[in-house]
Every structure is written in structure tokens, then in C-alpha cells.
Amino acid sequence: MGKKNIILVGFMGTGKSTVGWRLAQRLHMDFIDMDKEIERITGLTVSDFFRRHGEVRFRSEERVLAAKLAQKENMVIATGGGVVLQQENIQALGSSGIIIRLEASPEEILNRVNRKKGTRPLLNRTMNAEDISAILDKREPLYACARYRVYTSGKDVEEVVNEIMDILKQEDR
Ligand code: S3P
Numbered sequence: 001m002g003k004k005n006i007i008l009v010g011f012m013g014t015g016k017s018t019v020g021w022r023l024a025q026r027l028h029m030d031f032i033d034m035d036k037e038i039e040r041i042t043g044l045t046v047s048d049f050f051r052r053h054g055e056v057r058f059r060s061e062e063r064v065l066a067a068k069l070a071q072k073e074n075m076v077i078a079t080g081g082g083v084v085l086q087q088e089n090i091q092a093l094g095s096s097g098i099i100i101r102l103e104a105s106p107e108e109i110l111n112r113v114n115r116k117k118g119t120r121p122l123l124n125r126t127m128n129a130e131d132i133s134a135i136l137d138k139r140e141p142l143y144a145c146a147r148y149r150v151y152t153s154g155k156d157v158e159e160v161v162n163e164i165m166d167i168l169k170q171e172d173r
Pocket residue numbers: 010011012013016035046079080081082083119120121122
């Protein structure tokens with residue numbers, strides 16, 4: 001039997017893509033970044049997609065992809081921050097493996113998203129730590145679907161990956 005998937009959820013800028021890629025390397029698992037995959041499928045960057053087709057269409061692409069990935073195994077999946085907005089995504093992905101939530105402080109999130117300006121359509125107008133904090137509070141109950149949470153502020157990628165590896169060892173026992 002193949003291995004279960006590892007699904008990383010969390011707000012924008014919490015490190016899902018960077019950590020997920022490195023985790024997959026360490027575990028010799030396949031890695032997929034949902035935003036990147038949607039960009040590949042649609043031929044548009046996430047920002048351009050939002051601009052052209054709007055959020056509702058983006059969520060629909062996300063839903064179709066989540067359902068598809070839930071059929072696969074042995075994958076580390078970095079989700080987009082809004083994947084939790086649709087309960088069916090969580091149900092589908094959750095049934096395919098273990099959901100781990102990455103977290104960071106609003107200040108750290110702001111720093112990280114500022115380094116990649118223009119790539120987060122939902123944060124174009126809301127660019128201070130308080131605004132981010134407000135969206136985080138709203139989404140908090142949704143991210144609570146994760147079985148484990150890992151705090152990434154002030155840590156480097158290897159530290160975060162090591163923490164996840166420890167969680168996975170516990171799970172195996
Ligand atoms: C979103 C997060 C983004 C991307 C889109 C919407 C969200 O992914 O899917 O901009 O609603 O939180 P990242 O979490 O990878 O930035």
C-alpha cells in the first residue's frame with residue numbers, strides 16, 4: 001500500500017510551499033503546490049486569474065484540483081491559504097492523509113508577503129498586520145481542521161521540517 005498524503009494548510013505566507021517542497025525531498029515523496037498547479041492548468045498566474053475570472057472561478061479550480069489530489073497517494077500537498085474555505089476540500093484532502101497546519105505571526109506573514117508583492121490578490125489592499133490579523137481571526141475556526149499545528153515564525157525551513165518529521169514519527173507509532 002502507498003503512503004498517505006501530507007497536506008499543509010495555513011494562511012498565506014506561513015511557509016506551506018517552501019516547507020512542503022523540502023519535506024517531500026526529505027521523505028522521498030512527490031510534491032505538489034496547488035497554486036502552482038492551477039497556474040499550470042489555466043496558464044495564468046493566480047493574480048491574473050483573480051483579475052480576469054474572479055475569486056469564485058478560482059475556488060472552483062481549487063475544488064476540482066483538491067478532489068483530484070485526494071485520489072492520489074504518497075504526496076506532500078501545499079494548499080492555497082483559502083482551501084479551507086470550502087468544507088468539501090477539507091473532507092476530500094483529509095480523507096487522503098494527514099492535515100498539518102502551519103502558522104506564523106501577522107508581522108511575519110506581512111514580511112513574507114511583502115517580499116512577494118503582487119502575488120496575493122486578496123492582500124492587495126490589506127497590507128498591514130492588523131488587517132492580516134482580522135482575516136486570520138475569521139479563518140481560525142476553519143484552520144482548526146488540522147490534526148497538528150506547527151509554528152513557523154522565526155524558524156528556518158529545516159527546523160520546521162524537523163518538527164513535522166517528529167510529528168510523523170509519532171503518527172507511525
Ligand atoms: C489565498 C491564498 C493564496 C492563493 C490565493 C488565495 C487565500 O495561496 O491560493 O491568492 O485565500 O488565502 P498562498 O496561501 O499560497 O499564498
